[in-house]
Amino acid sequence: MLSILIYGMVYLGSALMVVNILRYIQYIRHIQKKGEWADERMIIYIPLVLLVMFLVGYLVVGVFGRPDLVISGILFFGSVFVAIIVELLWRVTNRIQQNDRLEAELLAAEESNKAKTVFLSSMSHEIRTPMNAIIGLDTIALRNPDLPEETREQLEKIDASARHMLDLINNVLDMSRIESGRMELASEEFSFRGLVEQINAITTGQCEAKGLEYVFEERGPVAEYYVGDSTKLKQVLINIIGNSVKFTPAPGRISFTVDAGQPYAGHCPVSFIIKDTGIGMDEAFIPKIFEPFSQESSGSTSSYGGSGLGLSITKNIVDMMNGDISVSSVKGSGTEFVIKLTLSAAERAREAAEPASAKAAGPGSAEGAAQAPAGMRVLIAEDIDLNAEILADLLELEDVASDRAENGRAAVELFEKSGPGAYGAILMDMRMPVMDGLEAAKAIRALPRPDAGTVPIIALTANAFEEDVRRCLQAGMDAHLSKPVDPDQLFEVIRSLTAPRAAGS
Amino acid sequence: MTTPELYELIGGNYEHALQIMRKDKMIGKYVLKLGSSDLNERLRAAAESMDAAQIFESAHAMKGVCGNLGLDALAEAAGEITEEFRPGSVRRLPDDEVRAKLAALDAFYERTLEGIRRYETELEEQA
Numbered sequence: 264m265l266s267i268l269i270y271g272m273v274y275l276g277s278a279l280m281v282v283n284i285l286r287y288i289q290y291i292r293h294i295q296k297k298g299e300w301a302d303e304r305m306i307i308y309i310p311l312v313l314l315v316m317f318l319v320g321y322l323v324v325g326v327f328g329r330p331d332l333v334i335s336g337i338l339f340f341g342s343v344f345v346a347i348i349v350e351l352l353w354r355v356t357n358r359i360q361q362n363d364r365l366e367a368e369l370l371a372a373e374e375s376n377k378a379k380t381v382f383l384s385s386m387s388h389e390i391r392t393p394m395n396a397i398i399g400l401d402t403i404a405l406r407n408p409d410l411p412e413e414t415r416e417q418l419e420k421i422d423a424s425a426r427h428m429l430d431l432i433n434n435v436l437d438m439s440r441i442e443s444g445r446m447e448l449a450s451e452e453f454s455f456r457g458l459v460e461q462i463n464a465i466t467t468g469q470c471e472a473k474g475l476e477y478v479f480e481e482r483g484p485v486a487e488y489y490v491g492d493s494t495k496l497k498q499v500l501i502n503i504i505g506n507s508v509k510f511t512p513a514p515g516r517i518s519f520t521v522d523a524g525q526p527y528a529g530h531c532p533v534s535f536i537i538k539d540t541g542i543g544m545d546e547a548f549i550p551k552i553f554e555p556f557s558q559e560s561s562g563s564t565s566s567y568g569g570s571g572l573g574l575s576i577t578k579n580i581v582d583m584m585n586g587d588i589s590v591s592s593v594k595g596s597g598t599e600f601v602i603k604l605t606l607s608a609a610e611r612a613r614e615a616a617e618p619a620s621a622k623a624a625g626p627g628s629a630e631g632a633a634q635a636p637a638g639m640r641v642l643i644a645e646d647i648d649l650n651a652e653i654l655a656d657l658l659e660l661e662d663v664a665s666d667r668a669e670n671g672r673a674a675v676e677l678f679e680k681s682g683p684g685a686y687g688a689i690l691m692d693m694r695m696p697v698m699d700g701l702e703a704a705k706a707i708r709a710l711p712r713p714d715a716g717t718v719p720i721i722a723l724t725a726n727a728f729e730e731d732v733r734r735c736l737q738a739g740m741d742a743h744l745s746k747p748v749d750p751d752q753l754f755e756v757i758r759s760l761t762a763p764r765a766a767g768s
Numbered sequence: 769m770t771t772p773e774l775y776e777l778i779g780g781n782y783e784h785a786l787q788i789m790r791k792d793k794m795i796g797k798y799v800l801k802l803g804s805s806d807l808n809e810r811l812r813a814a815a816e817s818m819d820a821a822q823i824f825e826s827a828h829a830m831k832g833v834c835g836n837l838g839l840d841a842l843a844e845a846a847g848e849i850t851e852e853f854r855p856g857s858v859r860r861l862p863d864d865e866v867r868a869k870l871a872a873l874d875a876f877y878e879r880t881l882e883g884i885r886r887y888e889t890e891l892e893e894q895a
Contacts, residue, residue, distance in 0.1 A: 647832055652801070
């Protein structure tokens with residue numbers, strides 16, 4: 264009995280050893296194929312040596328010797344132990360290789376995503392250039408007073424379609440920017456009053472054209488100024504309100520309510536409620552509306568237009584602002600959107616004078632000449648001597664010193680040579696030889712110095728179309744003024760762009 | 769001749785100029801500088817060569833300066849040529865018409881300069 268057990272263990276153990284030696288050799292080959300462990304040959308072979316020693320031990324004991332329980336027991340359990348080790352080695356290696364493979368796949372996916380985004384961006388940019396040409400030429404053609412009525416209508420339709428297309432492209436660009444994580448929120452003081460007035464102006468126009476009633480209401484302690492990203496906020500509100508107008512047939516009613524809650528510790532909760540008496544949505548569809556490209560039925564796409572991205576972009580922006588957007592709707596009855604945001608309080612107290620909006624270039628304020636912060640120095644980039652002199656003189660009237668650069672490149676060089684904070688603002692003419700305003704602005708923003716990102720750059724453009732305002736903003740410019748420059752507007756803009764910073768210094 | 773009178777003579781908009789330059793003194797100063805600028809020479813050189821980019825640059829420069837000085841009629845005339853030759857836009861006018869318009873603009877500019885010279889002489893006589 265005992266000898267069966269003894270010899271059983273010896274022979275089983277030997278078999279196990281042989282198997283493990285083979286497995287181990289396999290393992291070594293596998294590792295060497297993958298190129299790792301190339302320098303650690305010595306360590307690799309040690310277990311093999313031990314295994315072989317065990318096997319030899321078995322053979323000696325089993326064939327030539329007289330094994331007893333203890334020895335065969337040790338040999339047997341020893342080999343089981345080694346077998347487990349080899350098994351573990353295999354498993355760990357597999358796991359490591361799996362991880363490597365997943366990492367490589369992730370990297371490849373990210374590369375492909377990035378490539379897609381870069382492609383989308385450059386395509387969008389390529390597409391927008393001829394789009395702007397189409398819109399521009401169409402506008403010029405429409406200026407002709409002798410157009411036959413039919414031609415005028417056709418040109419107007421071309422304009423509408425072209426602008427729609429530009430809208431779609433901008434949406435796609437926004438979406439790709441969001442998905443690649445490159446969309447950023449600005450944080451600056453803006454006139455809430457101005458924002459609301461702009462939205463109301465646009466919406467009133469839309470509603471009148473369609474025969475809809477529009478009601479605007481404000482509730483609670485709404486401030487004049489807030490700190491946040493006014494451009495994106497406007498984008499969100501116009502998107503939602505625009506949708507409401509789009510999906511509400513006449514006679515109908517759109518209402519836009521701003522409901523401000525009590526501010527606490529510099530945080531101002533504001534709710535925007537947009538209600539319409541439009542066609543509404545199915546209950547089942549509501550959870551999906553913020554997904555890209557979802558529109559209730561493919562049939563409606565053709566009659567209502569839209570890229571299907573607007574709401575998705577809106578939701579993303581609201582999320583980025585740590586806000587909340589919710590919707591309730593009854594099919595055939597109407598829809599209500601509620602956007603809850605927390606804006607930051609602005610330092611500026613309610614001012615009865617100057618309805619300042621840093622981005623506006625409307626008629627100068629009637630309350631009298633605005634003033635620039637005294638003792639400031641401004642960099643003027645303007646190629647035409649006379650214009651530069653006039654600007655310098657105007658600034659001088661308000662005690663603002665200036666340096667002049669004849670073109671974009673000179674402007675960048677002058678800025679580079681100056682100390683940080685030397686220039687309180689840069690006036691950048693758009694059209695200049697050697698390097699134009701956009702390029703210069705981009706170059707300045709890219710400089711590695713603390714004020715490169717914050718120095719206010721004001722574009723001087725000959726007309727609002729000539730340089731797409733958006734391109735100016737994307738190039739890093741803060742505002743634009745149209746030529747000939749109205750000094751009141753100029754100082755207004757300079758003041759509003761520099762005041763919040765001055766408050767800190 | 770006062771500056772408002774000069775502006776009436778040359779078809780400028782004095783109110784507009786005042787809005788931009790705020791002070792009569794400034795307007796006077798810069799209107800005189802117009803005489804010594806090379807805007808008309810640039811325009812003539814461009815008219816000779818009929819090079820699109822050159823015409824655009826010189827007309828655009830003239831439009832800008834005149835706009836800044838409240839010489840609205842002159843700015844508008846220069847503006848027409850600017851739009852015609854804006855890079856990226858398609859030409860509507862045939863070359864002879866363009867030459868004619870350039871000549872007309874030149875003449876208009878000359879008349880303006882004449883008025884300014886008279887204004888200058890009178891100023892010097894008063895001084």
